[in-house]
Amino acid sequence: MDKAATDVREYNLDPDSELRFEVEFAATATVKLLNGTAEIFGVELAPGNAYHFSGKKIAVFTWHGCSIELSGECSVEYTANETPMDSYLNLHLALEQMRVIASQQGENGPRVLILGPHDVGKTSLCKILLNYALRQGRRPVHVSLDCSEGSFTMPGTITATSINNIIDVEEGFGSTATTAASMGSTIMPLAYYYGYQNPAENLPLYKLLISKLAQGVKARSAIDDEARVGGQIIDTTGLIDQVGYDIIQHAIAQFSVNVVVVLGHERLYSDMTRILRDKPEISVVKVAKSGGVVERDQQFRTQLQRSKIQEYFYGTAKYELSPYSTLTNFSDVSIWRVGESSLAPTSALPIGMDRQMSETQLVKIDNADILLHSILAVLNADEKDTETTALESNVAGFIYISDVDDGKQKLTVLSPAPGKLLKKHLLMGSFKWMET
Ligand SMILES: Nc1ncnc2c1ncn2[C@@H]1O[C@H](COP(=O)(O)OP(=O)(O)OP(=O)(O)O)[C@@H](O)[C@H]1O
Numbered sequence: 001m002d003k004a005a006t007d008v009r010e011y012n013l014d015p016d017s018e019l020r021f022e023v024e025f026a027a028t029a030t031v032k033l034l035n036g037t038a039e040i041f042g043v044e045l046a047p048g049n050a051y052h053f054s055g056k057k058i059a060v061f062t063w064h065g066c067s068i069e070l071s072g073e074c075s076v077e078y079t080a081n082e083t084p085m086d087s088y089l090n091l092h093l094a095l096e097q098m099r100v101i102a103s104q105q106g107e108n109g110p111r112v113l114i115l116g117p118h119d120v121g122k123t124s125l126c127k128i129l130l131n132y133a134l135r136q137g138r139r140p141v142h143v144s145l146d147c148s149e150g151s152f153t154m155p156g157t158i159t160a161t162s163i164n165n166i167i168d169v170e171e172g173f174g175s176t177a178t179t180a181a182s183m184g185s186t187i188m189p190l191a192y193y194y195g196y197q198n199p200a201e202n203l204p205l206y207k208l209l210i211s212k213l214a215q216g217v218k219a220r221s222a223i224d225d226e227a228r229v230g231g232q233i234i235d236t237t238g239l240i241d242q243v244g245y246d247i248i249q250h251a252i253a254q255f256s257v258n259v260v261v262v263l264g265h266e267r268l269y270s271d272m273t274r275i276l277r278d279k280p281e282i283s284v285v286k287v288a289k290s291g292g293v294v295e296r297d298q299q300f301r302t303q304l305q306r307s308k309i310q311e312y313f314y315g316t317a318k319y320e321l322s323p324y325s326t327l328t329n330f331s332d333v334s335i336w337r338v339g340e341s342s343l344a345p346t347s348a349l350p351i352g353m354d355r356q357m358s359e360t361q362l363v364k365i366d367n368a369d370i371l372l373h374s375i376l377a378v379l380n381a382d383e384k385d386t387e388t389t390a391l392e393s394n395v396a397g398f399i400y401i402s403d404v405d406d407g408k409q410k411l412t413v414l415s416p417a418p419g420k421l422l423k424k425h426l427l428m429g430s431f432k433w434m435e436t
Contacts, residue, residue, distance in 0.1 A: 036066025042131025195429020
């Protein structure tokens with residue numbers, strides 16, 4: 001039922017059913033659990049607490065039945081008795097079994113790669129598996145290779161985050177690193193800036209950064225028993241074409257994946273079982289897509305990216321932030337972008353190799369003009385780092401160029417932290433933003 005209601009509605013849900021609703025960015029809806037038990041993507045709701053949502057598509061699921069109060073404006077709201085939650089719980093229980101064995105035998109916990117086309121519920125399944133693991137006292141690592149959404153940080157980023165606290169119900173993965181840090185939370189992702197929303201735009205770079213991220217995750221698992229046993233839940237973007245298969249195989253090798261979960265796509269499942277048939281150590285499982293998963297058009301995704309960027313600098317309604325605006329000399333920083341213009345026509349290399357190298361090489365930006373309204377990643381690189389080493393640095397944070405004075409060669413920089421920029425190497429991707 002499509003509905004644009006603003007009054008208070010009460011729903012009595014049977015066991016194993018869910019209330020699904022969608023809220024526009026400009027609207028807010030509020031959910032309250034009146035009695036019974038319920039969860040949102042694996043996070044249990046506290047009875048009587050009011051949870052507010054804007055720009056979200058949500059399912060409130062109950063295992064044992066409950067009453068829920070919903071108020072505010074929803075563009076869609078309905079209840080559903082058919083959900084795949086049983087199979088998601090079974091998957092969690094199998095992973096938990098692997099963690100028990102890993103803990104007893106001093107081995108690594110499960111490394112789980114979640115695959116499927118766009119909008120099948122991959123991120124939602126990741127949240128459910130992470131929250132269930134957390135509720136059992138585990139500390140899994142959430143890896144997001146989904147560069148269009150950016151999970152804990154900016155769009156264009158791939159991240160690994162040790163999940164120590166239940167994911168915020170209202171924000172989802174929305175709380176960015178700075179937002180979270182200001183809350184005193186321990187959520188500090190290891191992040192690499194890829195800078196585009198589609199992995200195919202610069203495949204060599206995307207694969208290089210996956211390797212760096214995997215090295216970081218493995219290094220952490222080697223010294224942190226809880227992270228080792230908790231394992232990794234790896235979210236991906238829709239990878240169902242040839243380029244996608246290349247990325248999947250690369251990710252499997254780099255993260256030593258041992259469980260591949262295919263969501264709602266028969267051909268992908270059968271291709272994965274065929275491709276991985278000589279690797280008996282890797283289990284390939286398929287799970288059904290939830291009927292509640294909503295397709296999001298490009299307009300919604302762009303809006304989502306914009307609100308992620310806005311949140312990074314200004315926080316959320318719950319945790320507001322005040323960013324700092326400072327003037328920086330263009331000559332005091334090294335601003336880079338990856339690739340394409342470095343295709344040297346005089347190169348002695350064969351054309352294919354030439355291109356591959358240029359796509360993972362930094363090119364210095366010598367014209368301040370093109371920086372206007374750009375998001376730049378502040379790289380964790382030393383001043384002495386060069387174009388070859390800086391690219392492999394992870395990200396310390398992000399800044400936004402709100403103004404460029406071409407004559408004076410000065411940049412107006414919006415930053416979540418006060419004072420001068422501590423790092424000099426900045427990386428530009430394809431994301432632009434206008435403050436609203
Ligand atoms: N059971 C459900 N009921 C209502 N909404 C849902 C349900 N499951 C997922 N959603 C919503 O559907 C949308 C798409 O889900 P999700 O982000 O998990 O898909 P995805 O496969 O990760 O997408 P992407 O193409 O970005 O990788 C999200 O807004 C999510 O909140």
